[in-house]
Amino acid sequence: PAPHLQSYKDRADRHTNLAARALLRCMDAKKTNLAVSVDVTRTKDFFDIIEAVAPYVCLIKTHIDILEDWEPSVTAKLQMLASEHNFLIFEDRKFADIGNTVALQYSSGIYKISDWAHIVNAHPVPGPSVITGLASVGMKSKETRGLLLLAEMSTKGALTTGNYTVDAVRMARQYREFVIGFIAQRRMEGVGASETDITAEEDFLILAPGVGLDAKGDAMGQQYRTPTEVVTECGCDVIIVGRGIIGTGRDIDVEVVKRQAQRYQAAGWEAYENRVAR
Numbered sequence: 627p628a629p630h631l632q633s634y635k636d637r638a639d640r641h642t643n644l645a646a647r648a649l650l651r652c653m654d655a656k657k658t659n660l661a662v663s664v665d666v667t668r669t670k671d672f673f674d675i676i677e678a679v680a681p682y683v684c685l686i687k688t689h690i691d692i693l694e695d696w697e698p699s700v701t702a703k704l705q706m707l708a709s710e711h712n713f714l715i716f717e718d719r720k721f722a723d724i725g726n727t728v729a730l731q732y733s734s735g736i737y738k739i740s741d742w743a744h745i746v747n748a749h750p751v752p753g754p755s756v757i758t759g760l761a762s763v764g765m766k767s768k769e770t771r772g773l774l775l776l777a778e779m780s781t782k783g784a785l786t787t788g789n790y791t792v793d794a795v796r797m798a799r800q801y802r803e804f805v806i807g808f809i810a811q812r813r814m815e816g817v818g819a820s821e822t823d824i825t826a827e828e829d830f831l832i833l834a835p836g837v838g839l840d841a842k843g844d845a846m847g848q849q850y851r852t853p854t855e856v857v858t859e860c861g862c863d864v865i866i867v868g869r870g871i872i873g874t875g876r877d878i879d880v881e882v883v884k885r886q887a888q889r890y891q892a893a894g895w896e897a898y899e900n901r902v903a904r
């Protein structure tokens with residue numbers, strides 16, 4: 627059967643990339659396909675949110691460069707929490723430059739992303755060299771690292787359509803040891819593939835942003851769908867939720883954050899169970 631009709635556990639047992647395997651294992655063990663996007667600018671809020679949602683997530687998604695009071699101890703603590711609470715870390719860096727530059731942006735600068743992020747993502751726009759550049763760092767790491775390509779975006783008017791998406795999937799197929807899946811809005815197996823392109827062991831994870839239970843969008847082009855639409859109907863594996871959980875106000879209410887995380891975890895898991903039971 628297609629990957630999205632199999633259980634996360636079976637897929638974990640079969641997956642050859644260690645980061646993908648760890649993520650699927652964690653999803654199965656914690657019964658969650660929820661990733662929380664911790665888009666806040668103060669380190670205190672960042673950790674308050676992570677500690678509140680940790681039991682309910684498989685993945686914490688960061689934009690590390692929006693923290694105004696970042697210091698090296700932040701990423702050290704994040705790593706500690708990840709192993710303590712069993713979740714993976716995804717830095718949403720969206721690399722999009724020549725291979726040499728993305729390798730430096732991944733490994734160096736003040737953030738040294740490859741030291742602590744299990745998963746990163748890249749725009750396919752530069753072509754395959756963006757993958758090989760990042761792989762020159764990620765595949766050397768002793769740790770388990772994986773890359774997601776942005777095959778589709780959630781925003782109104784996104785240019786990630788048609789042949790662009792098809793070519794993104796073709797690129798990923800050439801580098802299956804490092805590219806573990808896509809940021810996308812639906813499954814990608816059928817996209818741009820002739821029968822011979824797809825091998826039985828191909829299992830790309832689909833992580834979908836643009837998920838909300840209460841709002842349809844924001845004032846800046848974001849569009850939301852429900853976990854049922856995203857997971858059951860479109861076959862995505864992980865729901866990425868930011869403001870639906872952390873709220874839009876300046877102050878963080880950890881009790882509300884916790885309740886919303888539980889709510890999205892339950893909705894995401896039910897949507898998954900309805901999918902594999904079909």
Ligand code: BMP
Nearest residue numbers: 663778779780835836848867868869870
């Ligand atoms: P929110 O749920 O608050 O709309 O946040 C969505 C998060 O996912 C943001 O961090 C954004 O950068 C990211 N994202 C997205 O919304 N759409 C995409 O297509 C790709 C993204 O990484």
